[in-house]
Amino acid sequence: MTSARNSTAGALRLAGVRRAFGAYIALAGLDLEIAPGEFIALLGPSGCGKTTALNCIAGLTPLTSGSIWLGGRRIDQLPPEARGFGMVFQSYALFPHMSARRNIAFGLAMQGIPKESAEERVNEALAMVRLEAQADKPPGQMSGGQQQRVAIARAIVIRPPLVLMDEPLSNLDAKLRLEMRAEIRRIHDAIGSTTIYVTHDQDEALSLADRIVVMREGAIRQVGAPADLYERPEHPDVADFMGFRTRMTGRVVARDGERAIVEACGARLQVLARDALQPGEKALLAVRPEDLVAMRDGDGIEAEVEAIEYRGRAYFGLARAKTADELYFRSDAPLGRGQAIRLNATPDRAVAFSGPSR
Amino acid sequence: MTAAEARVERPSLRARLAARGLDATTALCLPAVIAVLALFVYPLVYGLVESLTPKAGRWYANYAAFFSDPYLYGTIFATLRLALPVTIVNLLLAVPIALRVRLMRRQRLLTTILVLPVTLGTVLVAEGLLNYLGPQGWFNRSLMTIGLIAAPMKLTNNYWGVFASLLITGFPFAFLLTLSQVTGIDPALEQAAATLGAKPSARFVRILLPLLASGLAITFALSFVQAFAVFPSAVLLGQPAGATHVISIAAYQAAFEQYDYSLGSAIALIMGAAQLIIVVAILVLRARFYRGPAGAAKG
Numbered sequence: 335m336t337s338a339r340n341s342t343a344g345a346l347r348l349a350g351v352r353r354a355f356g357a358y359i360a361l362a363g364l365d366l367e368i369a370p371g372e373f374i375a376l377l378g379p380s381g382c383g384k385t386t387a388l389n390c391i392a393g394l395t396p397l398t399s400g401s402i403w404l405g406g407r408r409i410d411q412l413p414p415e416a417r418g419f420g421m422v423f424q425s426y427a428l429f430p431h432m433s434a435r436r437n438i439a440f441g442l443a444m445q446g447i448p449k450e451s452a453e454e455r456v457n458e459a460l461a462m463v464r465l466e467a468q469a470d471k472p473p474g475q476m477s478g479g480q481q482q483r484v485a486i487a488r489a490i491v492i493r494p495p496l497v498l499m500d501e502p503l504s505n506l507d508a509k510l511r512l513e514m515r516a517e518i519r520r521i522h523d524a525i526g527s528t529t530i531y532v533t534h535d536q537d538e539a540l541s542l543a544d545r546i547v548v549m550r551e552g553a554i555r556q557v558g559a560p561a562d563l564y565e566r567p568e569h570p571d572v573a574d575f576m577g578f579r580t581r582m583t584g585r586v587v588a589r590d591g592e593r594a595i596v597e598a599c600g601a602r603l604q605v606l607a608r609d610a611l612q613p614g615e616k617a618l619l620a621v622r623p624e625d626l627v628a629m630r631d632g633d634g635i636e637a638e639v640e641a642i643e644y645r646g647r648a649y650f651g652l653a654r655a656k657t658a659d660e661l662y663f664r665s666d667a668p669l670g671r672g673q674a675i676r677l678n679a680t681p682d683r684a685v686a687f688s689g690p691s692r
Numbered sequence: 693m694t695a696a697e698a699r700v701e702r703p704s705l706r707a708r709l710a711a712r713g714l715d716a717t718t719a720l721c722l723p724a725v726i727a728v729l730a731l732f733v734y735p736l737v738y739g740l741v742e743s744l745t746p747k748a749g750r751w752y753a754n755y756a757a758f759f760s761d762p763y764l765y766g767t768i769f770a771t772l773r774l775a776l777p778v779t780i781v782n783l784l785l786a787v788p789i790a791l792r793v794r795l796m797r798r799q800r801l802l803t804t805i806l807v808l809p810v811t812l813g814t815v816l817v818a819e820g821l822l823n824y825l826g827p828q829g830w831f832n833r834s835l836m837t838i839g840l841i842a843a844p845m846k847l848t849n850n851y852w853g854v855f856a857s858l859l860i861t862g863f864p865f866a867f868l869l870t871l872s873q874v875t876g877i878d879p880a881l882e883q884a885a886a887t888l889g890a891k892p893s894a895r896f897v898r899i900l901l902p903l904l905a906s907g908l909a910i911t912f913a914l915s916f917v918q919a920f921a922v923f924p925s926a927v928l929l930g931q932p933a934g935a936t937h938v939i940s941i942a943a944y945q946a947a948f949e950q951y952d953y954s955l956g957s958a959i960a961l962i963m964g965a966a967q968l969i970i971v972v973a974i975l976v977l978r979a980r981f982y983r984g985p986a987g988a989a990k991g
Contacts (some may be wrong), residue, residue, distance in 0.1 A: 394883050414886040421887040427880035431902045431982035440898075441888035474984050492888065 344405025345369055346391070346496060346528060351400035351410075353386050360386040362552040363400065368530070370495075373522050375543035376532045377575060383552040384532045388498050391530065393417050404495065415444070420489030420527070422499040426481045428473040434484045435460070435469045441492040459491040462521060479510045486518070490525055497522075497529045503538065515541060536575055540564060548572045568608055570618055570687050578620035579662040582655070583689065586613050596686050599635040599655040604681040609688040618689025621661075623650050625683035628665035634676035637661055639669045653677065743958035754958035764959070767939040768966055774851070774926075774938065775919035778858040782915055783908060785863060786870040791900070794874050803871070807864040818857050818928040822848055825856065853929035854936045858919050866915045873907035874900075877986045903986040909978035913971045920967050939963045 351364040361383045368374050376384040389395035391402060393414035402410040409417055420441075428437050438459055442452040460466050463483035473481050482502060489497055502518070503511045519542050522529050533539050539546045540560040548555045548563065550571040556563060567573040570581075584598025586607070594607035596617050603619070611617055628639075628651070635655055642651035642665070649665040653675060663677050709715065746753040758764045789806075793799055809817060825831050825847040832844040847853055877900065885895045923940040930936030939959060947956025 392883075392887055394886070414883070415889045415891055417887070418889065419887060421884065423880045423884060425878065425880050427878065427884035429881060429885070429899060430984055430986060440885070440890070444885075444889035444894060472984075488884075488888070498887075 344407075346530075347403040348387075348391070349401050349403070351387070351390055351402060352398045353383075353390055353395060354398045359552050361390065361398075364554060366547060366554065366557070368528060370528055371526050373519070373529045373531065373542060373544045375539035375546045376530065376549060377534070377536060377539040377546050378549035379534055379575070382549040384534075384549050385500055386552075387549070388421075388500055388530060388532050391496070392419055392421050392498050418492065418494055419496045419498055420492055420494035422482075422485045422489050422497070422502045424501045424504060426473070426485040426502075426505075428481055428484055428488070430473055433470045433472055434465060434476065434480075434487075437473070437484055438488045438491050441488060445492065455491055459487040462490070462524065463487045463517070478506050479514060482506065482514055483517075486521060490521065490527065493525075494527055497525075497527045499529065499531045501532055501534065503533075503535075511538075518542065536577065548575055566606065566608075567620070567685055570620060570689070573620035573685055573687075577622050578685065579623055580619075580621040580626060580660070582619045582621075582657075582659045582661070584617050584619050584686070586611050586615050586617050586686070588613055593682065594686055596684075599637075599657050599659050599661070601633065601635045601677075603679045603684055605679070605684040605686045606682055607686045611686060611688050616689060617686040619684055619686050621679055621684040623662040624648075624664045625680040626661060626663040626677050627680070628653070628663050628669060629676045629678055632676050632678070634678040635661065637663075637675055637677055639671055639673045639675060641671070642669050644668070739957040739961055742954055743961050746954045746958075747952060754955045755962070757955065758958060758962060763937075764942055767937055767942045767959075768962070770936065771920055771922070771938040771940075771963075771966075774854055774858065774922060774936065775916055778855060778862060778919045779866075779912055779916040781859060782862050782866040783870070783912055786866040786911070787874075787904070787908070790867060790870040790874040791896075793871060803868075806867055809860050810864040812861075814857065814861050814924045815928070817860050818925040821853060821857050821860070821925075821929055825853060848929055850931050851935045854922065854926050857925035857929050858922055861925075862915055862919055865918065866911055869911040869914065870904075870908070873904055873911070873986075876907075877903050881986075902982055905981040906978050906983045909974050909981065913974045916970055916974075917967050920963070920970075939966070 346368040348364050348366040351361055352359070353361040364383075364387060376387060378384045386395060390397055390410070393409075393412060393416075397410050400410070401408055428434075429440065432440070435456055438456045439452055442455060447455070457466075460469050463486055465480060465483050465487065468476060468480055473484065476484065482505075485502070489499075499518070503514055506514060515538060518531075531539075531542060540563075543560060545557060546560055546563050547557050548569075548571070555569045556567065556572045563572060564576050567576050567578065582598045584596040584603070587595040587597050587602065589595075589607055589611060592606055594605055594611060594617075596603050596605050596607075596619060598617075598619050605619060607617075637653035637655045640652045640654055640660075642649050649668055651663055651665060651669065653661045653663055655661055655677075661677055663675075665675075669675065703711075706715075743754055744751045746757075749756075793802055796802060812820075823829050827844040827846070827848075831847070832841070835841045836844065847856070881899055881903075882895050885899045890898065921940060922938055923944070926932060926936040926938045926941060930938075932941050940963065943956050943959035943963065946952050946959055
């Protein structure tokens with residue numbers, strides 16, 4: 335299996351993909367272009383339409399309007415069996431009455447691949463997911479991680495131009511999740527198929543994807559490389575998903591290009607400004623807990639500790655400002671409840687949006 | 693070894709029984725045991741003894757009489773000729789309808805309509821069919837009006853009348869059982885098969901059918917037993933002296949027309965044995981099918 339094989343398939347293009355279930359709009363006109371061989375993560379909270387988008391691409395959910403193209407070919411009218419995409423389901427959806435080997439061979443049999451070369455490819459796929467020893471067990475006798483590997487092998491053995499994964503790690507325990515995450519990236523790099531990976535876990539998306547598509551309420555909020563999204567969210571929803579837990583409202587004091595000084599909770603913070611924020615305007619500030627550091631005195635936002643917990647190496651807590659804003663912060667020393675502290679924001683790490691949106 | 697150690701090594705009888713699952717809670721099964729004894733075991737034994745004490749002749753005289761009289765042993769085949777096709781047709785109808793209903797939103801309404809015949813009882817259905825399918829009934833009249841037939845078809849007082857009646861009363865039963873099996877299959881399995889290139893027919897044959905097979909075997913066995921015990925419709929809609937002279941009619945005639953309870957009991961036991969043979973055969977076959985859960989296996 336080489337990556338050259340799949341690059342001939344061409345780019346996947348979604349044009350105005352819309353899906354409504356009765357009055358409920360699951361997808362509100364999705365436009366997206368995915369390059370061959372790319373690893374794309376669809377990231378968003380449950381109900382944001384990411385799984386619907388995946389099902390539309392797979393052909394399991396018909397579009398209400400819009401079109402999907404692979405290379406120069408329109409594919410949204412094709413039934414799923416004619417698309418030839420490999421899909422990994424959240425529940426794995428392994429055929430319970432077949433051994434791992436027969437599960438993996440199923441797609442090849444459907445393609446009419448002769449038995450001998452099919453067997454060779456099944457063995458190759460089993461080796462790739464490191465499951466040779468379990469090949470003849472039925473799924474019911476395998477652990478979650480092993481089942482997951484069978485599901486991945488079954489999807490990639492047909493050499494699909496596109497691999498679709500629907501929250502494939504959500505049923506695994508934390509340790510196994512980390513292992514499988516590395517495994518999935520390794521397999522992607524080995525086979526070179528374009529991969530679309532649906533998840534609600536920002537860590538997964540950040541560590542796996544070449545580009546992340548953040549979705550909310552059926553629409554795309556931002557598309558970008560992991561570092562872009564992490565450091566420069568363009569929308570409060572994206573910030574929310576990238577770990578900017580603290581929200582405060584403030585007023586812009588000065589702006590110079592991307593930088594701005596915002597006054598919030600009685601302190602002046604140097605932040606990254608989004609949108610067309612002008613001095614004097616109201617702003618919605620988003621800050622990560624690790625960028626809001628607690629000091630016993632000095633300047634910064636005056637606040638009172640409400641809760642604190644130890645998370646290894648540092649303490650993280652919740653404090654309430656005089657303005658009643660809830661602030662999530664980091665502290666290097668243990669603090670007591672009710673203690674008065676000063677919170678300093680790391681310069682250029684907080685992001686200001688024109689707001690307040692809520 | 694001290695006495696205390698000996699006690700530790702050998703727990704009390706109560707503890708040992710409890711370890712095998714026998715404790716005070718076990719007594720809760722007593723009502724059920726009593727019911728089974730009174731309503732099944734006792735009548736069975738009573739019937740067996742009754743059948744082995746014939747009016748005349750040796751202990752097996754009733755059985756000998758049954759199997760030497762073609763009019764009597766023929767009833768087994770007459771009943772099979774009805775029960776087997778009816779059961780097969782019921783399942784052939786139930787599977788596709790259940791597969792379709794599973795996807796519907798107004799499932800409950802349709803299920804209610806399909807299940808209604810169960811609540812009517814066999815006699816009412818037989819009575820209704822007698823009018824509906826009769827020579828002057830709607831069915832024949834409609835067909836004649838639209839010119840499909842010239843003269844009324846004979847659909848009552850023969851094999852087909854009983855067949856129709858068994859189908860109507862048996863279908864809801866087969867349908868409900870099948871529907872519950874079909875809805876137990878995770879839809880993601882079919883979707884997975886589709887993304888792997890399986891067309892609808894291949895998905896049915898390679899995924900759905902193997903997962904349904906063991907449940908369908910049970911449905912077949914239960915539907916068959918029900919159809920094999922046909923009585924009222926065979927009398928009312930059929931030809932009780934001819935084509936639909938089923939085994940239950942033979943038992944009834946022996947017991948309540950010839951007042952030979954002993955022969956009647958023997959025929960009833962033969963009927964039970966015939967059902968048992970078919971059911972056991974199906975269960976043996978079923979052991980070869982997949983019998984695990986049909987949801988997607990989770991870790």
